[in-house]
Amino acid sequence: MKQKVVIIDGMGGGIGAQLIARIRELNHEDLEIIALGTNAVATERMIKAGAHRGAAGENAIKVSVSLGDFILGPIGIVIANSLMGEISPVMVEAILAAGGEKILLPLQQDHFRLVGMESLPFTKIIDKAIDLLKERLGP
Numbered sequence: 001m002k003q004k005v006v007i008i009d010g011m012g013g014g015i016g017a018q019l020i021a022r023i024r025e026l027n028h029e030d031l032e033i034i035a036l037g038t039n040a041v042a043t044e045r046m047i048k049a050g051a052h053r054g055a056a057g058e059n060a061i062k063v064s065v066s067l068g069d070f071i072l073g074p075i076g077i078v079i080a081n082s083l084m085g086e087i088s089p090v091m092v093e094a095i096l097a098a099g100g101e102k103i104l105l106p107l108q109q110d111h112f113r114l115v116g117m118e119s120l121p122f123t124k125i126i127d128k129a130i131d132l133l134k135e136r137l138g139p
Contacts (some may be wrong), residue, residue: 005044006034006068006100007051008077010086013042015074015105017049022130024050033080034068036061038086039044068100070133075104075114076137099135103129 001094005023008018013035020033035054037043055064065071076082080089080098093103105125106114120128 002030002032003028003069004032004034004067004100005070005072005133006036007046008009008038008065008071009041009042009097009100010038010071010076010083013045015107015136016046018041018126019072019129020046020049020051022126023133026130026134026137031137032063032119036064038091058085058088058090062094065094065098066100068098070103070136071095071098071100072129072133073105074107076107078102078104084121086107103132104135105129 024064033051035046036050037056040056083138
């Protein structure tokens with residue numbers, strides 16, 4: 001049975017696209033990547049990066065996030081009104097209620113700060129997220 005990885009991103013989809021490109025490099029054959037964007041631009045960019053399928057918008061995220069065995073994205077996907085308002089409370093509730101393991105990238109935003117975490121370059125944060133996913137996927 002294929003494991004499913006849901007990638008959630010908004011705005012331009014750049015973070016999600018980078019995650020997807022790195023996941024594709026794992027060459028894990030029993031893996032399906034599902035791109036869920038807060039908007040069509042983000043979803044399109046993630047599909048171009050190699051997602052198997054995708055959907056956009058609040059209802060698509062609400063309905064489809066539960067498909068994932070793993071859910072990856074910036075930490076803002078679990079904070080209402082983040083990503084410049086693209087993350088609605090409905091999306092946050094659906095993401096947090098979904099059974100998949102959440103692997104969140106600790107990216108700072110203007111309206112909140114994460115303390116007690118080492119400051120890493122973005123590429124290292126992506127590396128750590130992919131390493132954790134790889135470990136959790138197993139052989």
